[in-house]
Each structure stands twice: as structure tokens, then as C-alpha cells.
Amino acid sequence: MIVAEQKPMEEIAEMIKDFNKILILGCGGCVSVCLSGGEKEVGIMASALKMFVKNNQNRDIEIKEMTISRQCDWEYFDMVKDAMAEVEACVCIGCGAGVQGLVDVYPNVPIFPGLNTGGLAVGKVPGVWEERCAGCGNCILHLTGGLCPIARCSKHILNGPCGGSEKGMCEVDPKTIECVWHLIYERLKSIGKLDNIYKIMPMKDWSTSSDGGVRHLTREDMAKLDAEEEHKKNVELEKKAEEAEAAAKSQG
Amino acid sequence: MSDHQEQVAVKEKPAEGFVPKIVAFTCNFCAYAAADLAGSTRTEYPVNIKLIRVPCTGRVDVVHLLKAFEHGADGVYVAGCLEGNCHFAEGNYWAKRRVRYAKKILDEIGVGSRRLEMFNLSAAMFGRFVEVANIMNDRITEMGPSPLNKK
Incomplete structure (x- = not known):
């Protein structure tokens, strides 16, 4: 939430x-x-x-x-x-x-x-919430055992842990911040996917995050157009489909 | 406990000199019974303390405490069961936390956190009930009227 x-x-x-x-x-x-x-x-x-x-x-x-x-x-x-x-x-x-x-x-x-x-956070204990998602628009949780280094690593690094990880805690604040790369290692170990940690992740594609101005999310089937516009769009799409059909026939 | 009840509790005519208006939220199972016992034993406590009986101090919310001040109280306190003895297991712990939170707000808005307090006592401790009432009465009298009542 x-x-x-x-x-x-x-x-x-x-x-x-x-x-x-x-x-x-x-x-x-x-x-x-x-x-x-x-x-x-x-x-x-x-x-x-x-x-x-x-x-x-x-x-x-x-x-x-x-x-x-x-x-x-x-x-x-x-x-x-x-x-x-x-x-x-x-x-x-x-x-x-x-x-x-x-x-x-x-x-x-x-x-x-x-x-x-x-x-975007989850409740840890009643009255305490911790950030879990940075909304970067390009999820990599399947590679990291379901723990996000973008939101939870102080340096947002993709190939961790760094040298500042000690006894499972982060050097930024060893008392309160857990090293997420330590957690990722433990998690991958427990689900038998430790080979994931040896894979080098390339630079992250940030174009889904802060590139190109305000982000929009569109579901075309749900976006309501006015009737005239919708009719025009349908005619256009039908025309395109006919052309594609004709092209396929002429090739065949 | 309605807003109306709260307003009635604090809209008394002030006597000569400063007599603080103090509202006490008292738990049905301890402080309210202790007040009753104080009455039965004819032990006096300040008459300007208006009791509001609640089923458990866990019922008292931050907004009730603030509303009491908003409607003219100079001091407010919550009196609940001894720690570990709450009839509903942990209502008095909740009350204590809420009092702490409300104290922060009172400091922030300039009313002052010393005007609000939480006390713990049992149904048999009518002496302590009277003592607590006197502590609050003396403290608020010394502090003077709430800044909201001066304006």
C-alpha cells in the first residue's frame, strides 16, 4: 500500500x-x-x-x-x-x-x-511500515528470490552485496537497515536457486521509470472512446485486416 | 460517551479565582469504582473534576482527549486499571500509548503536554484516586487556564 x-x-x-x-x-x-x-x-x-x-x-x-x-x-x-x-x-x-x-x-x-x-510499503509489525517497491516499472523479483534490491538496497545495486554488508546489516545504518543482498542470498539458498546470484545482471533499463515524462498505463479494451471515434477506429482496423488478408492470399 | 456529555462536563460556571475545569476518563472497573468508594467513605476530592465513565480506558481515543480540550477543559486525565490487571487484558496499555501520542499533539499545538496525564489504580485504591485528583488539580491550578480559554 x-x-x-x-x-x-x-x-x-x-x-x-x-x-x-x-x-x-x-x-x-x-x-x-x-x-x-x-x-x-x-x-x-x-x-x-x-x-x-x-x-x-x-x-x-x-x-x-x-x-x-x-x-x-x-x-x-x-x-x-x-x-x-x-x-x-x-x-x-x-x-x-x-x-x-x-x-x-x-x-x-x-x-x-x-x-x-x-x-509503497508493507506493515512489518503493527505501527511500523517498510518500503518494499520503488515502482520502477521493470520488475526483477523473479531473479532475486522475491526481494527487491531497487527499493531495499541503500545503493540500489543489482549485483550485490557490496563491501558494506556486515553480519546481514547495511553499513548505512547497521542497527536498523538489513542488507537486502544478504537476504536475497539466504532466500535463494532456501529455495534452491543459488545459481541466480552468479548471474551478472546488466545495467537496468530505467526507461520504464523516469524517462519520457509522466507515465501512463492504458488498457485499450477498457479505455472508453466516444461512439463516433470508436466506429472510425473499427473501420480502420477492419480495412487493415482486409488488406492483410488480401496480401496473404496474393502471396499464397 | 457522547460529545454532549463531554460538553456538559466542562461547561460549569467558574468560581472566583481560577478553578480549573478537569475532565477524567475513568474505567468502569477500577477508577470509577474507586471514586464511588471515595464517596462511600466520605473522602473528599476536588469538585471541579468531572468524571466520564468508560467501559475500559481502551475505549478512550486520541480524538476524545483532544475534543475535551477543544470544548474548554484546562486539564484531562485518564485513570485505568493497574498494569497487567485490565478487565479486557490490555485496554490500559492502549490508553497509555494514546495518551503519549496525544501529549505530542498537545505540545505541537501549544496547549502543553503537562495538561494531560494517565494514571493506573485499582478499584480498592480510593486513597490513590483522591491523591491523583489532587495532583492534577494542583498542577493545572498552578499552570493556569488552558491557552485556548484565555482567548
Whole structure:
């Protein structure tokens, strides 16, 4: 899931200093699970923010509290239409994608981020989350026994471990950071795939990560076109198929 | 425990001089029974402490503690069972963690973490209940009204 943590109250109060009626909008998805942006956290932030503003900016503000199931799909944004019309600004405590989703739908309402979004993580023990995926767009987990060196190695190296691995810990912080290449070695050993570690991995193709601007994911069969456009596309594809058929016949 | 109950608990008329408004979240199985016992034995404790009975201190959430301050409390404390003696096994440990978290928020917003505290006592310890009530009353009286009530 996506993990995030709350911004300092001072920073949030500074963002909303010109507004008196605010909506704090939570998300029932990932940030709810990592206890930073769900319904309960909306309540806590609303109460704390009211007191902070009264204490430090000497004024009373009105806060509306709402939480929607997800902040990354259009159909849920409609649910806050009425609330958005009533308020002057919105503090969104979803992930960064949530904030920008709202910005697209409500161009006239200032939307502020209430969280710092961390990354893709799993829960280790209750209350502790650790990053597991860097979203690089080119997965190599099948080669590394299911443990990711891109997300979990401090140097992101592909042919480890490096000289800084000692007793299974990383030199960057030997107390808290495990050497993922040590873990990969142990894991490959236990599943009988130790020969994988002798294979030299070539330089990683980063074109799927940060090359070519914003990344899009498209499923053509799900992407809805308008009827006219769809008809045109179908005619075009049929024409191409006929041509291919004719070419195959003439060759045969 | 409703918001209404919380508001009623803290909206008393202030007496002459500063009398702090203190809200105590008390566990049904220990602190609340201890308060009852204090009453039965005619032991006095400060009258400006308003008790809110909860089924277990594990029911008390950070938002309840903050709401109490928001609605005008000068001090808040949570009184739960002795550690290891919770009726619901570990509700009082949860409460202690939440009090610690709420203390951080109180420092951040400028109310001050000393205005919130967690205590542990048993149903028989009515003397300790009175002592705790006096500790909080003295501390908050000395600190003065919550910065939110000054404005």
C-alpha cells in the first residue's frame, strides 16, 4: 500500500491562514490502513488544527470533516461536490495522487496536502511500515528470490552485496537497515536457486521509470472512446485486416 | 460517551479565582469504582473534576482527549486499571500509548503536554484516586487556564 505521514501542524496552519471555512478530506484507502489519512485521523487533525489556529493565529475556523472510500477514482470525488461548494479551501489527507485527483475535478477550490507521501510499503509489525517497491516499472523479483534490491538496497545495486554488508546489516545504518543482498542470498539458498546470484545482471533499463515524462498505463479494451471515434477506429482496423488478408492470399 | 456529555462536563460556571475545569476518563472497573468508594467513605476530592465513565480506558481515543480540550477543559486525565490487571487484558496499555501520542499533539499545538496525564489504580485504591485528583488539580491550578480559554 501507499504509506504517508502527517505534515507538521504548523505547516498546515500556514497553508490555510487565509481561509476560515475548510474541508478536511480523508481517504478510506491505503492511508487509512497506515493510520495517517482515514476517518479517525480526519477527526484528530480537525480538532488539533482548530486549537492550533486559535492558539497561534488567534482566530476561529470552521472545519468540515469528510472521508471518501478512495481518492484515486473519479466516481468518489463527486460525493464531496456539495461540501466543496460550501468551503473556501480543502486540506486533503490522501496521498499525493489524491490531492491531484481533486485538483483536476475541483479547479476553483484551493486544495492543500496534509500528508507527506512516503512510498509503497508493507506493515512489518503493527505501527511500523517498510518500503518494499520503488515502482520502477521493470520488475526483477523473479531473479532475486522475491526481494527487491531497487527499493531495499541503500545503493540500489543489482549485483550485490557490496563491501558494506556486515553480519546481514547495511553499513548505512547497521542497527536498523538489513542488507537486502544478504537476504536475497539466504532466500535463494532456501529455495534452491543459488545459481541466480552468479548471474551478472546488466545495467537496468530505467526507461520504464523516469524517462519520457509522466507515465501512463492504458488498457485499450477498457479505455472508453466516444461512439463516433470508436466506429472510425473499427473501420480502420477492419480495412487493415482486409488488406492483410488480401496480401496473404496474393502471396499464397 | 457522547460529545454532549463531554460538553456538559466542562461547561460549569467558574468560581472566583481560577478553578480549573478537569475532565477524567475513568474505567468502569477500577477508577470509577474507586471514586464511588471515595464517596462511600466520605473522602473528599476536588469538585471541579468531572468524571466520564468508560467501559475500559481502551475505549478512550486520541480524538476524545483532544475534543475535551477543544470544548474548554484546562486539564484531562485518564485513570485505568493497574498494569497487567485490565478487565479486557490490555485496554490500559492502549490508553497509555494514546495518551503519549496525544501529549505530542498537545505540545505541537501549544496547549502543553503537562495538561494531560494517565494514571493506573485499582478499584480498592480510593486513597490513590483522591491523591491523583489532587495532583492534577494542583498542577493545572498552578499552570493556569488552558491557552485556548484565555482567548
